Amino acid sequence: MNLMIDRRTFLKGTGGFLAVSFLLPSAVFAQQAAANAGPELPGDLRNHPQLSSWLRINADGTVNLFIGKVELGQGALTAVGQVAAEELVIDFNRLVILAGDTELCPDEGTTAGSQTMPNCAPAVQQAAAEIRAILRKLAAEKLGVGEDTLTLADGTITSGGQSVTYWDLVADLQLEVDATGTAPLLPIAEHKVIGQNIPRVDIPAKMTGEAIFVQEMNPEGVLYGAIARPPTYKATLNDVDLAPIEAMPGVRQVIRNGSFLGVIAERQDQAWAAADALERTANWNVPTGLPGHDGMEEWLLTAEAEEKEWKNTVRADGTAVAETYEAQYYRPYHMHGSIGTSAAIAQKGEDGKITVWTHSQSVWATAAAIEKMLGLAEGMVHAIHTEGSGCYGHNMADDAAADACLLANAMPGTPIKLQYTRAGEHKWEPYGSAMVNKLSATLDAEGNILDWEHHIYSTPHGSRPGGNPGNLLSARYLDPPFEQPTPNDGGPPNFSATRNGLTNYELPGERVVTHFIREMPLRVSSTRGLGAYANVVAIEQFIDELAVKAGADPVEYRLRFLKDERMRDVLTRCAEAFGWDNYERQPNRGRGIAIARYKNYAAMTAVAVEVQVTRRNGLVRVLRAVTANDGGHIVSPDGMANQVEGGAIQAFSWALKEEVKFDNTQVLSTDWASYPILTFGEVPPVENVLIDRPGEPYLGNGESSQGPAGAAVANAIADAIGTRMRHGPYTPDRVLDAIRNA
Amino acid sequence: MSNSGPEQVTESWKEEVIPMLNFRLNGQDVSVDAPGNATLLSVLSNDLKQAGPKFGCGLSQCGACSVLIDSDPVRACQTQAQAAVGRSVTTLEGLREDGEPNALQRAMIAEQAAQCGYCANGMIIVAQALLDRNPTPTEQDVRSALNGNLCRCGTHNRIVRAVLRAAQEA
Numbered sequence: 001m002n003l004m005i006d007r008r009t010f011l012k013g014t015g016g017f018l019a020v021s022f023l024l025p026s027a028v029f030a031q032q033a034a035a036n037a038g039p040e041l042p043g044d045l046r047n048h049p050q051l052s053s054w055l056r057i058n059a060d061g062t063v064n065l066f067i068g069k070v071e072l073g074q075g076a077l078t079a080v081g082q083v084a085a086e087e088l089v090i091d092f093n094r095l096v097i098l099a100g101d102t103e104l105c106p107d108e109g110t111t112a113g114s115q116t117m118p119n120c121a122p123a124v125q126q127a128a129a130e131i132r133a134i135l136r137k138l139a140a141e142k143l144g145v146g147e148d149t150l151t152l153a154d155g156t157i158t159s160g161g162q163s164v165t166y167w168d169l170v171a172d173l174q175l176e177v178d179a180t181g182t183a184p185l186l187p188i189a190e191h192k193v194i195g196q197n198i199p200r201v202d203i204p205a206k207m208t209g210e211a212i213f214v215q216e217m218n219p220e221g222v223l224y225g226a227i228a229r230p231p232t233y234k235a236t237l238n239d240v241d242l243a244p245i246e247a248m249p250g251v252r253q254v255i256r257n258g259s260f261l262g263v264i265a266e267r268q269d270q271a272w273a274a275a276d277a278l279e280r281t282a283n284w285n286v287p288t289g290l291p292g293h294d295g296m297e298e299w300l301l302t303a304e305a306e307e308k309e310w311k312n313t314v315r316a317d318g319t320a321v322a323e324t325y326e327a328q329y330y331r332p333y334h335m336h337g338s339i340g341t342s343a344a345i346a347q348k349g350e351d352g353k354i355t356v357w358t359h360s361q362s363v364w365a366t367a368a369a370i371e372k373m374l375g376l377a378e379g380m381v382h383a384i385h386t387e388g389s390g391c392y393g394h395n396m397a398d399d400a401a402a403d404a405c406l407l408a409n410a411m412p413g414t415p416i417k418l419q420y421t422r423a424g425e426h427k428w429e430p431y432g433s434a435m436v437n438k439l440s441a442t443l444d445a446e447g448n449i450l451d452w453e454h455h456i457y458s459t460p461h462g463s464r465p466g467g468n469p470g471n472l473l474s475a476r477y478l479d480p481p482f483e484q485p486t487p488n489d490g491g492p493p494n495f496s497a498t499r500n501g502l503t504n505y506e507l508p509g510e511r512v513v514t515h516f517i518r519e520m521p522l523r524v525s526s527t528r529g530l531g532a533y534a535n536v537v538a539i540e541q542f543i544d545e546l547a548v549k550a551g552a553d554p555v556e557y558r559l560r561f562l563k564d565e566r567m568r569d570v571l572t573r574c575a576e577a578f579g580w581d582n583y584e585r586q587p588n589r590g591r592g593i594a595i596a597r598y599k600n601y602a603a604m605t606a607v608a609v610e611v612q613v614t615r616r617n618g619l620v621r622v623l624r625a626v627t628a629n630d631g632g633h634i635v636s637p638d639g640m641a642n643q644v645e646g647g648a649i650q651a652f653s654w655a656l657k658e659e660v661k662f663d664n665t666q667v668l669s670t671d672w673a674s675y676p677i678l679t680f681g682e683v684p685p686v687e688n689v690l691i692d693r694p695g696e697p698y699l700g701n702g703e704s705s706q707g708p709a710g711a712a713v714a715n716a717i718a719d720a721i722g723t724r725m726r727h728g729p730y731t732p733d734r735v736l737d738a739i740r741n742a
Numbered sequence: 743m744s745n746s747g748p749e750q751v752t753e754s755w756k757e758e759v760i761p762m763l764n765f766r767l768n769g770q771d772v773s774v775d776a777p778g779n780a781t782l783l784s785v786l787s788n789d790l791k792q793a794g795p796k797f798g799c800g801l802s803q804c805g806a807c808s809v810l811i812d813s814d815p816v817r818a819c820q821t822q823a824q825a826a827v828g829r830s831v832t833t834l835e836g837l838r839e840d841g842e843p844n845a846l847q848r849a850m851i852a853e854q855a856a857q858c859g860y861c862a863n864g865m866i867i868v869a870q871a872l873l874d875r876n877p878t879p880t881e882q883d884v885r886s887a888l889n890g891n892l893c894r895c896g897t898h899n900r901i902v903r904a905v906l907r908a909a910q911e912a
């Protein structure tokens with residue numbers, strides 16, 4: 001039995017006609033040199049050397065591109081498509097891109113951490129160049145001419161008056177061969193597709209109501225699922241009467257397995273109603289003992305932790321210490337908060353194999369985890385990536401895939417669609433970890449930094465499925481339950497809790513210690529930037545505090561310690577565009593600036609904001625914002641601006657409004673009223689300064705603006721009210737308290 | 743350890759069977775056989791396979807499910823399908839003109855006003871209603887009209903520019 005979704009729809013949906021303007025990595029160009037120099041295969045071509053794994057030329061004039069990275073609304077597929085079209089010398093529109101199909105595409109792991117362009121694009125580029133070389137050879141033979149007489153244009157190979165097309169040559173084209181690594185890439189000067197600001201072609205579908213998201217797909221014969229969750233993470237089910245639930249309208253099946261309760265119904269709302277009734281009528285064992293949101297800062301400081309010193313530069317000079325200064329900052333748990341709740345469609349075939357349409361970032365590892373959860377052999381879950389709402393990290397996409405499979409497994413043959421309710425997503429998604437940053441510095445007589453010490457307290461930041469069923473939410477409630485594995489902290493160069501924990505400043509002494517807490521009071525996993533947000537907000541507030549103490553201008557003070565020319569440029573360009581030097585102070589207004597280089601090696605972003613604080617009620621409004629960004633070689637200015645501005649606005653929301661609330665038993669942030677985010681009326685106009693560095697490597701822009709944006713807001717509030725907000729979010733209550741206690 | 747005791751199973755789930763729902767959808771008469779308490783969103787997605795209106799919260803908090811009833815934007819997730827009976831419902835797909843994007847949709851495309859684009863349905867529906875009653879809105883008008891629509895990707899300013907562009911180009 002086949003799911004009644006037209007395969008071409010999925011091809012389109014997963015990127016067949018995407019032409020998203022995007023930043024092309026100069027990493028591609030760097031790889032180019034390497035590829036020309038020798039037979040070492042670039043990027044993921046090393047793991048998947050066969051040319052037909054990546055590209056297929058079709059007799060109908062289309063070209064299939066198969067890649068293991070997926071579209072997350074960031075436009076990655078188009079960038080990779082541009083590279084393929086370039087090297088094959090074909091029109092971009094001939095490409096039909098299939099991404100993230102565990103059976104058809106090369107396994108390129110998880111789509112995260114700005115790794116698509118460095119690893120996927122060079123692989124595709126080399127594979128395409130090799131295929132072009134093979135086609136040229138075939139054409140020369142066919143036409144009976146020398147290869148050096150051939151010219152190429154959009155799949156047509158011409159020599160003198162005769163020509164032959166790629167599509168004519170398909171019968172003789174043998175791509176089940178490994179890449180040699182020797183086919184030369186086109187010279188950059190000949191590029192016609194790479195570097196173009198192509199409008200995203202997925203956008204028309206999204207603006208006109210063509211189904212493109214898995215949430216919008218309702219195939220013929222589909223039934224709908226819902227999961228009844230316990231009141232809290234570690235609750236267990238005592239007993240439940242399924243009979244009244246089974247009698248509810250539209251309910252086809254109620255599934256109980258251990259403490260897991262699922263429902264299949266004719267309509268999504270009927271499934272939700274039944275799951276809700278299950279939750280309310282079941283008898284649960286409910287443990288207490290969570291620290292609660294107000295107790296979390298203290299909890300982080302006292303919980304059992306593994307201590308690791310990541311940096312210890314001991315100051316060599318003997319300058320006398322005039323003063324020591326210290327401060328402590330708190331970042332609460334943040335949600336991904338995707339606007340569309342997570343969803344998936346799954347169907348079990350007659351052969352026992354389950355196909356699942358999912359917006360997971362890690363289709364292979366998630367499929368493997370689901371196979372283990374269901375006791376299926378390897379290869380028995382076929383995952384196909386389909387677009388979902390923006391995820392910003394590891395949200396519930398994988399849980400939805402697993403839940404759809406659990407239900408589909410119980411009703412073979414029927415496609416089961418499942419989309420979570422808002423509370424189902426808000427309460428159960430893995431959050432960005434709460435963190436505490438303790439900073440201290442010794443200062444000389446002029447207030448300059450001598451010794452810097454940074455202690456980072458954090459629970460984990462990574463619990464992606466990774467082939468382990470214990471990372472799938474529902475698997476923990478099955479009988480027997482799968483244990484959740486304990487995540488590790490990440491080390492250099494990417495780090496996780498310690499990401500951006502080291503400064504970009506050249507300080508005489510710097511010590512960084514992470515206190516990594518393995519216990520997870522709330523479920524956590526990768527959320528945009530991992531530890532970078534808390535670390536940058538803390539570092540950039542602390543240095544601001546030191547500047548104020550020294551009576552120095554915050555830009556000038558930073559420049560004393562910021563030696564990297566490109567970063568200095570980013571900071572000064574940001575200040576200039578903001579009008580920092582001729583800023584006119586007004587009552588209850590303040591300005592703030594901050595800068596960081598994401599992961600200490602990726603994109604450099606500075607953000608400056610002006611805020612207004614209403615003293616009567618403590619309300620903070622960001623009036624305007626300027627970003628300055630150096631992400632290396634810019635290929636699509638529009639794509640870069642979109643990413644940088646979007647990240648900054650999300651961070652303003654985090655900084656001003658967001659905190660996951662919970663008591664000693666459960667999460668209390670269950671909807672957008674109890675977890676508000678920034679609205680149109682609160683979003684400031686943003687000016688983006690883009691600094692182009694032609695020929696420099698592509699640095700990745702998806703996460704670089706968040707830390708600086710949050711810190712800039714905090715610094716601006718301090719500038720406006722003369723008191724420091726060290727505990728996020730900077731809500732009216734907290735600001736009012738700060739004003740009163742000043 | 744504490745026990746959360748089971749609640750009484752009530753009869754409130756029982757749904758009355760009601761006659762067919764008849765209304766106009768994107769200019770065509772439709773008849774749907776759906777449970778009496780079904781929401782308009784449920785009928786549009788489950789029964790009429792409309793892709794424009796999307797489930798975001800089901801609580802009237804985000805706007806992702808917006809559609810027009812006559813010329814008023816409503817949140818389909820919290821509107822009973824019966825409220826549409828005898829009226830005219832327009833979804834995102836219904837805004838197309840002869841299958842092509844209308845002026846506002848074209849402006850959204852021109853401004854590349856999306857990251858993930860999940861919120862775009864609600865933005866366009868609400869902005870279309872604004873433009874229909876006020877063809878020359880100020881930036882402030884646009885921001886106020888869209889204030890109840892959430893976007894998580896931070897695409898707000900592009901969306902505002904797109905609405906103003908649509909007004910200008912009309």
Ligand code: FES
Nearest residue numbers: 798799800805819
């Ligand atoms: S889904 Fe209707 S307002 Fe959110």
Ligand code: FES
Nearest residue numbers: 859861893894895
């Ligand atoms: S563009 Fe993703 S929610 Fe608005």
